[in-house]
């Protein structure tokens with residue numbers, strides 16, 4: 628994976644860099660760049676107190692999300708799939724290289740499905756990990772998942788492992804990382820956030836029980852100054868609604884990782900509308916998830932500016948995919964382009980499509 632990045636412009640070259648970013652885009656994207664360049668320059672005009680970088684790594688329809696705090700301390704949420712000659716570990720390494728880090732301090736496994744935990748053995752073979760965090764033992768009665776759990780436990784032998792519960796924190800210098808959900812339980816209140824009645828609950832439909840590991844996903848809220856990022860793994864509808872109804876303990880967020888890769892078993896309106904994301908990233912595959920109903924709910928959520936995608940959802944249609952400049956991998960599998968977020972403590976952030984090199988800035992609220 629090649630990652631073209633323009634996240635640390637020096638004052639003397641900001642305007643030139645902005646025009647370079649624009650110059651390498653197609654005509655339609657150029658128009659967007661032209662409109663955004665002044666904002667982008669203005670947002671960078673005071674020296675940042677540090678940046679939080681978030682990489683939505685393309686693991687072809689799984690999850691692997693790398694967060695790197697200004698201190699260099701890091702959290703990897705999930706590890707992608709096994710196999711493919713260590714493809715997903717290599718893509719994680721590419722993101723680490725871009726971020727300038729040599730180890731991962733914390734690895735959070737949201738749940739024990741293959742597209743999240745499967746990459747652990749190949750990761751630990753290549754990368755030093757400080758600790759593993761997960762929701763506790765597998766509870767899904769399925770041979771594949773039991774096998775995933777056994778392979779995981781074997782792979783992390785000798786590493787520190789900590790079981791997380793709702794309300795726990797993951798200590799990372801400069802960030803607040805609060806566990807919202809784990810093992811089917813959820814938090815009632817996040818320190819510093821007043822739970823508010825959620826008006827979207829009244830029109831929410833009933834969701835079925837989900838006996839799979841998805842419903843046990845460990846979900847986190849990451850706060851960096853005024854910037855907030857929500858990642859709930861593959862949490863399914865009934866647990867989403869339980870988390871935010873009748874009171875929403877999360878408040879609103881700047882960036883939402885579209886839950887469950889954009890499957891319509893997740894992304895209830897009651898949660899998506901209540902958390903009111905400014906930008907969403909959907910970690911779908913070319914032929915996995917990115918379902919029209921879920922895409923539409925996220926796309927239509929109040930206040931949403933852009934819905935970025937790791938892939939075109941090729942089983943869907945043009946009306947339920949974002950424009951190509953918002954998609955890291957527009958055609959097929961295998962290219963492995965990531966989406967890179969750079970957030971500042973004032974709540975502003977940018978998203979870079981590493982395929983095109985184009986960066987879009989989202990000013991603070």
Ligand SMILES: [Zn+2]
Nearest residue numbers: 689690742861
């Ligand atoms: Zn998944």
